[in-house]
Amino acid sequence: MEENNNKKPKEEKNILDDILANAISSTQKYKEMNAGLETKKCSGCGAARPDDTNLQYCDFCGNQFY
Amino acid sequence: MSFSETQNRWNDFLKKIEDRFKEVLEKTEAALPLLFEATDFETITFSNAWQGIYSQASDLIYKINDTWQEKVGEAFENTGIGFNSNQYIQERDKGYQVTFELEQRLKSYEVRIFADAAKKLVEKVKNTLSDDFCCTQCQAKLPIKDNFFRSYYSTCEYCQTVNTFEPGIKARNVEHFAIHALGEEAALEHYLQYELLKFQNYLEDREVNSKDQLITQYRKYIEAYLKKRIEIIPDYSDRYEKDLEAKIALETNY
Numbered sequence: 001m002e003e004n005n006n007k008k009p010k011e012e013k014n015i016l017d018d019i020l021a022n023a024i025s026s027t028q029k030y031k032e033m034n035a036g037l038e039t040k041k042c043s044g045c046g047a048a049r050p051d052d053t054n055l056q057y058c059d060f061c062g063n064q065f066y
Numbered sequence: 067m068s069f070s071e072t073q074n075r076w077n078d079f080l081k082k083i084e085d086r087f088k089e090v091l092e093k094t095e096a097a098l099p100l101l102f103e104a105t106d107f108e109t110i111t112f113s114n115a116w117q118g119i120y121s122q123a124s125d126l127i128y129k130i131n132d133t134w135q136e137k138v139g140e141a142f143e144n145t146g147i148g149f150n151s152n153q154y155i156q157e158r159d160k161g162y163q164v165t166f167e168l169e170q171r172l173k174s175y176e177v178r179i180f181a182d183a184a185k186k187l188v189e190k191v192k193n194t195l196s197d198d199f200c201c202t203q204c205q206a207k208l209p210i211k212d213n214f215f216r217s218y219y220s221t222c223e224y225c226q227t228v229n230t231f232e233p234g235i236k237a238r239n240v241e242h243f244a245i246h247a248l249g250e251e252a253a254l255e256h257y258l259q260y261e262l263l264k265f266q267n268y269l270e271d272r273e274v275n276s277k278d279q280l281i282t283q284y285r286k287y288i289e290a291y292l293k294k295r296i297e298i299i300p301d302y303s304d305r306y307e308k309d310l311e312a313k314i315a316l317e318t319n320y
Contacts, residue, residue: 016093020101035194035234037220039227043124048203048227048269064114 040065069145069153076138077158080164085128087168091175094119102183107190120176127168127257128182134161156262159269166265170258181251184244188298191215191237203227210276213299214242241259245295272302282319288313 038054039048043061053059055066067075097117118182147153151273195212201222204229208220208229215237220229250257263275288310296303 015122016090016097016119019122020097020115023101023111023115023118024105027108027114029108032106032240033232034233035197035199035232035237037199037202037208037229037231039229048225049220051226051228053125053228 067141067145068087069142069147070165072138072141072145073157076160076275079133083130084128084164086170087123087171090119090123090126091172091281094179099182099186100178102186107187107239107240108189109183115241116176116179120172123172125169127172130161130165130168134158139238162265162269164265166261170261173261174254174258177247177250177254180247182253184247186238187244188248191233191240194234195237199231200227201227203228210285216297241299245298248298249291249294252294254286256283256287256290260287268320281314284317285310285314 022026023034025061041048042061042063042065045061047058047060049055050059057064098112098119101115102108102112122284138161139154142154142157143149192212195210199208199209199210200206201224204222204225204227206222206224208222209220210220210231215233217230217232221227221232222229260280261284263280264275292302292306292309292313296306302309
C-alpha cells in the first residue's frame with residue numbers, strides 16, 4: 001500500500017508528460033509560412049502587374065498570365 | 067451501512083474528485099504555456115495537448131454520475147431511505163451540483179488558458195506586422211494593415227506595382243485560433259450564467275427559467291463574443307447581424 005502511494009506522483013506526472021509528448025509527436029508539421037510580399041510578373045516580358053489591371057493578360061505585352 | 071456512514075463516504079468521494087480535478091488543472095497551468103512557446107506558437111499542437119488534458123478532467127467529472135448510478139444510489143437505498151425520498155434526492159443532487167460546478171470551472175479554465183495563449187500570439191503577430199515591408203519592384207515602404215490577417219493586394223504608391231501581401235501562418239492563426247479564444251473570454255460570464263439557468267431547470271425538473279430568459283441570456287453571450295471579434299478584426303462588423311442570428315438559431319433550433 002505504502003509502495004503504491006509512493007509510486008503515485010511519478011505515474012501522474014507521466015500522464016501529463018505523455019499527453020504533451022503525444023501532442024507534439026502526433027501533430028502534422030507544415031512548413032512555416034512567414035510574412036512577406038510577392039508580385040505577379042509576366043513570364044513573357046518580366047513586367048510586374050500595375051494597378052487597375054486584371055490577372056488575365058500582361059498590361060505591357062498582352063501575354064497571358066496563366 | 068448506516069445512512070450517515072454512507073453519506074460520509076459519498077461526501078469523501080466528491081471531495082476527492084474535486085481535489086484530483088484541481089490537481090490535474092494546476093499541473094497543466096504551468097506546462098501548456100511552455101509548450102505553446104516551445105513550439106513557436108503552434109496552435110494545433112496546443113489544441114491537441116489541451117484535448118488530452120480536457121479528456122482527463124472530463125473523465126473525472128463523469129465518474130461522479132457513473133459512481134452514483136453503479137453504487138451510491140443503491141447504497142443509500144439499502145440504508146432504508148426510500149428511492150426518490152427527500153433525503154435520496156438531496157444526496158443525488160449533491161452529485162449533480164458538484165458535477166455542474168466542475169464543468170463550469172473546466173470551461174472557465176479552458177477559456178482562460180486559450181485566451182492567454184491567444185494574447186501572446188496576437189502580440190507576436192502585431193510585432194511582425196509592424197516591421198517594414200517593401201515593394202518587390204522599387205523597394206518603397208508599403209502600408210501594411212495590423213488588423214487584417216489574410217492575404218491581400220497592396221499597391222505601391224510610387225511605382226504602382228500590385229504586391230501580394232502574405233501575413234504568414236501566425237497571423238492567419240489570429241483569425242483561426244485567437245479571435246475565438248478572446249471572444250470566448252469576453253463573453254465567459256454570460257456563458258456561465260446561461261449554463262446556470264439551464265442547470266437550475268434541470269435540477270428542479272421544471273422551467274424555473276423560461277425559454278425566453280434562456281434565449282435572452284444566450285443572446286448576451288453571443289453579442290459579447292461577436293463584438294470582441296469585431297474589436298480585433300473590424301471587417302467582421304459587416305456580418306454581425308447574420309452571425310448573431312445564425313448562432314442563436316444553432317442553439318435554439320436543436
